[in-house]
Amino acid sequence: MQRSIAVLTCALALWTTGLAGQADLTGPTVQGFIFGDVLYASVEGTDPGFRVGQMVAHANGTLSEHVLFFGELSATYRNSAYSVAMERAILRYEFNDAVKLSAGRYHTPISYWNTAFHHGLWLQGSVARPRAVTFGTPFIPVHFVGAMAEGRIPGTPVHYMGGVGNGRDSSGRGAQDGGDANGNRAVIVSTSIRPSTLSGLRIGGGVYLDRVPDGGAGESDERILSGHVVWDRGMMDVVAEYIDVAHEPTLGGTSRGSSAAYVHVGVRLPGSLRDLTPYGRWENMEVDSADPVFGSVLPDYDAIIGGVRYDLEGLAALTAEYRNEKFDGGASANSFVMQASFAIAVGGQS
Amino acid sequence: MKGLHVLVSRAAIVFAALTSMAPTPVSGQDGAAVAIVVHPLTGVDNLTFAELRSIFQGDRQFWEDGRRVTLLMRAPAAAERELVLDRIYRMNEVQFREYWIGKMFRAEVAAGPKLVYSADMARDLVTVIPGAITFVPVADVSSDSKVVRIDGMLPSDEGYPLK
Numbered sequence: 001m002q003r004s005i006a007v008l009t010c011a012l013a014l015w016t017t018g019l020a021g022q023a024d025l026t027g028p029t030v031q032g033f034i035f036g037d038v039l040y041a042s043v044e045g046t047d048p049g050f051r052v053g054q055m056v057a058h059a060n061g062t063l064s065e066h067v068l069f070f071g072e073l074s075a076t077y078r079n080s081a082y083s084v085a086m087e088r089a090i091l092r093y094e095f096n097d098a099v100k101l102s103a104g105r106y107h108t109p110i111s112y113w114n115t116a117f118h119h120g121l122w123l124q125g126s127v128a129r130p131r132a133v134t135f136g137t138p139f140i141p142v143h144f145v146g147a148m149a150e151g152r153i154p155g156t157p158v159h160y161m162g163g164v165g166n167g168r169d170s171s172g173r174g175a176q177d178g179g180d181a182n183g184n185r186a187v188i189v190s191t192s193i194r195p196s197t198l199s200g201l202r203i204g205g206g207v208y209l210d211r212v213p214d215g216g217a218g219e220s221d222e223r224i225l226s227g228h229v230v231w232d233r234g235m236m237d238v239v240a241e242y243i244d245v246a247h248e249p250t251l252g253g254t255s256r257g258s259s260a261a262y263v264h265v266g267v268r269l270p271g272s273l274r275d276l277t278p279y280g281r282w283e284n285m286e287v288d289s290a291d292p293v294f295g296s297v298l299p300d301y302d303a304i305i306g307g308v309r310y311d312l313e314g315l316a317a318l319t320a321e322y323r324n325e326k327f328d329g330g331a332s333a334n335s336f337v338m339q340a341s342f343a344i345a346v347g348g349q350s
Numbered sequence: 351m352k353g354l355h356v357l358v359s360r361a362a363i364v365f366a367a368l369t370s371m372a373p374t375p376v377s378g379q380d381g382a383a384v385a386i387v388v389h390p391l392t393g394v395d396n397l398t399f400a401e402l403r404s405i406f407q408g409d410r411q412f413w414e415d416g417r418r419v420t421l422l423m424r425a426p427a428a429a430e431r432e433l434v435l436d437r438i439y440r441m442n443e444v445q446f447r448e449y450w451i452g453k454m455f456r457a458e459v460a461a462g463p464k465l466v467y468s469a470d471m472a473r474d475l476v477t478v479i480p481g482a483i484t485f486v487p488v489a490d491v492s493s494d495s496k497v498v499r500i501d502g503m504l505p506s507d508e509g510y511p512l513k
Contacts, residue, residue: 031454031461060460065418070457090457096412120455123448152409194409196400199440233440311444315451343451 032059032346037121039339052077053339056087056119059346068092070104074119087119087143098151105175108144109161109190110208112228112241118142122343125237125266125279125309127321131301132243132260132285139260139285139298140224140243141168141208143175144188157196159204162189167210168222172293182219186210190226200233211250214292220247222293237266237277247293256291258298260284266309275312281305299328315343383505383513384430385491386498387473389482392417396499399511405483406438408450408459413481422472422484423463430469430487437512485512 037053054076061069072088092102107115114133117124132139146165153160166176167186192204205227214220228241240263248255266279285301287294307321319339326332386402388394393415397405404410411419424431426443435441441449450462466472469490476482477494488505491497503510 029461033451033455058455060454060457062460068460070460088457092457094411094418096416097410115456116452118455120452123452123455196403196407196409199403199407233445315447345451 028061028063030059030061032057033120034058034344034346035120035122035342037339037341039127039337041335041337043335044333053121053341054119058088058120066094068094072119096151098154100150101147102150103147104145105177106144106146106148106163108141108188108208110140110188110206110224110226111142111243112202112204112230112239114140114142116230120343121339122315122317122341125264125277126281126305126307127319127337127339130241130260130262130264130281130283131303132241132262132283136173137298138168138172138294139245139258140226141172141175141186141210144186145175145177146186157194158191159194160189160191161206163187168212170213172212172297182211182213184211192228200231202228202230202232204228212247212293214247214249215296216292218292219250220292221250222247235268235270237264237268237279239264245294247291249292253292254290256288256295258285258287258291258294260286260301275310277309277311279307279309302326302329315345317341383488383510384433384485385488385495385505386483386485386500386512387476387491387495388498389476389478389480390494390496391480392483392496394498396502399501402500403438406434408453408462411459417481420479420482421463422466422475422479422482424469424472424485425465425467428469430485433512434485 034055034057036055038050039053040048040050042048054074056072056074058072063069070088070090070092074085074087075082076085086105088105088107090102090104090106092100094100107118109115111133113129117129128134131137133142135142144163144165146163148161148163150159150161152158164185164187166180167184168174169176170181186208188206188208190204190206192202194202205225208224210222211219212222223246224243226241226243228239231238242259242261244257244259246255246257262281262283264279264281266277268274269276269278281303283301283303283305287298287300289295303323303325305321305323307319309317309319311317319341321337321339323335323337324332325335386397392413394413401410405419406421413419435443435446439446439449453459454462466475466484469486472484473486473490473492473495476484497504500511505513
């Protein structure tokens with residue numbers, strides 16, 4: 001474990017600080033962040049205690065006027081050891097605002113929360129992601145390995161992103177980094193409207209298609225549809241998202257659908273209380289028990305979450321959160337979490 | 351169609367006013383206007399306010415000629431920075447910082463704005479960095495500065511949005 005931490009520390013140091021001295025305004029530059037969190041969790045039915053959250057190093061590099069690189073490494077505590085993972089590695093050529101081509105490992109743009117916050121816990125308005133986009137919950141493929149085209153349609157507030165990739169791995173939880181096992185490429189198309197007259201508003205959605213292993217020896221065609229509405233300016237911070245996932249066995253059978261939705265609302269208090277942001281979130285996930293992929297591994301889920309975030313000076317925040325969760329319609333489980341999250345900027349400030 | 355556009359714009363203004371955290375409008379130093387200045391070879395003479403906002407927010411990252419936009423931003427505490435944050439970004443310093451960290455984290459931009467520490471530094475750098483854009487108090491505009499009109503208006507005009 002100590003060796004893993006040492007390796008990660010060295011990697012982060014070389015990756016970020018070693019390049020951060022390139023402050024030239026016209027040449028290659030690197031800007032980066034380290035995100036992390038520590039929390040105290042009291043979950044009904046388990047022993048309360050402190051936990052070290054995920055530590056993430058994120059770096060953006062401008063290699064030339066049109067060539068960019070984005071990378072992200074994480075260290076996560078699992079089963080008495082830290083695992084280090086390459087979360088994102090994207091090499092992108094930007095022709096202009098309308099056409100940007102890239103290849104690598106992405107956060108799958110099928111969910112707004114998945115791309116907007118993901119490992120950047122300090123950025124999000126709660127302790128954890130909604131369950132539908134949590135890693136380990138295979139509701140959506142949170143990572144995507146492949147190639148993408150993206151941009152903004154000229155003269156419009158319409159942004160698009162589309163690509164092909166390997167799709168989910170055999171567990172359904174991760175991406176296939178070393179090739180596509182079933183030779184059937186995953187396809188994703190997402191779009192969003194971000195009007196400049198209503199800066200802070202974003203409305204969008206996406207479609208994701210793949211063929212995935214199901215619970216038996218067969219495969220199912222997977223179709224994911226999603227939609228979101230976001231407002232993140234001024235006093236209000238609202239994210240509402242709906243995701244529908246359907247699986248149809250390739251050998252015949254009925255298509256089965258599961259859905260997830262959440263609404264997150266935060267209110268930044270005015271005046272002397274401006275560092276406080278109370279928030280609430282409602283979550284629901286309904287899984288068809290006959291779904292050939294999810295039926296045996298994903299329970300239904302309902303949650304009511306409430307909390308308060310306190311922004312400390314600099315890039316740090318304290319968050320207190322209460323969660324009332326219900327799995328498969330069973331008894332409610334209550335939990336309370338205190339989290340300290342931070343972001344450290346490396347190689348440039350705005 | 352034009353009526354709809356006006357209606358949407360007014361609704362946007364009302365909505366933004368209702369949700370804004372900055373109840374007191376910020377104005378430039380001594381009420382002076384802030385000029386938008388670009389690199390002399392940038393092929394643009396006029397920007398709509400929506401285009402200006404899109405550039406400053408990092409949503410538009412290239413000029414028409416394919417040159418990448420380099421945004422030069424005054425460091426915190428400068429009066430003209432406060433004006434730009436208020437009028438263009440409609441954010442305070444904390445929101446501005448979160449905004450750019452979020453943009454970089456989502457891989458929407460490779461870098462945030464470049465910091466400059468004086469109006470002189472902004473005025474000088476914008477003339478030597480191809481594709482650069484910045485803002486300076488009108489009193490600091492020099493004869494070799496290329497000032498861009500906003501919605502057809504110069505800083506001296508009535509109704510200019512950055513004063």
